[in-house]
Amino acid sequence: MLLKDQDTLAAELRPLLTRLVRKLRRLSPSNEQLSQSERAVLVLLEQHEHLLSAELAVMEKMTPQSMGQLLHRLAAQGLITRKSVPYDKRKINISLSDAGKERIQRIRKERNEWLSKAIHSACTPAEQAILQAALAPLAKIVDFE
Numbered sequence: 001m002l003l004k005d006q007d008t009l010a011a012e013l014r015p016l017l018t019r020l021v022r023k024l025r026r027l028s029p030s031n032e033q034l035s036q037s038e039r040a041v042l043v044l045l046e047q048h049e050h051l052l053s054a055e056l057a058v059m060e061k062m063t064p065q066s067m068g069q070l071l072h073r074l075a076a077q078g079l080i081t082r083k084s085v086p087y088d089k090r091k092i093n094i095s096l097s098d099a100g101k102e103r104i105q106r107i108r109k110e111r112n113e114w115l116s117k118a119i120h121s122a123c124t125p126a127e128q129a130i131l132q133a134a135l136a137p138l139a140k141i142v143d144f145e
Contacts, residue, residue: 024111024114027110027114028107028111028114029110030103030106030107030110033077034103037060037062037070038070038073038074039107040060041060041067042079042080042096042100042103042104043104044060045080045094045095045096046096049095050094051093052085052091052092052093052094053067053071053094054067056094071094074100078097078100079099079100080094080095080096080100081096081097082094
């Protein structure tokens with residue numbers, strides 16, 4: 001593929017992917033009360049057993065004060081738990097609560113259901129096969145450094 005064609009593909013693909021991600025976020029009723037940063041922190045906590053507030057702030061490129069406010073909001077909704085670190089009582093481990101795990105699962109289920117319905121309703125079987133074939137190249141793009 002020529003460079004010009006790659007640039008054109010990138011210019012056409014980027015806004016479509018952006019619109020799809022925004023639509024998935026918008027169409028999830030369970031997601032409407034959470035900001036993008038709050039969702040990101042919940043996902044990080046799902047990926048790790050527990051993290052310190054400072055670790056979350058670094059990972060999300062936020063100030064410690066902003067992370068503290070965000071964690072306060074998540075705790076008020078019952079989505080996280082806080083426990084003292086056994087070897088240093090000044091440090092607090094942040095973990096997902098059962099309600100937080102349930103919220104993430106519910107959001108994913110809603111998004112998957114909408115996307116499945118959209119693929120089935122809007123795409124022909126041949127187009128669905130093209131989407132299936134595109135998964136591997138898209139995964140490579142996501143993993144590209």
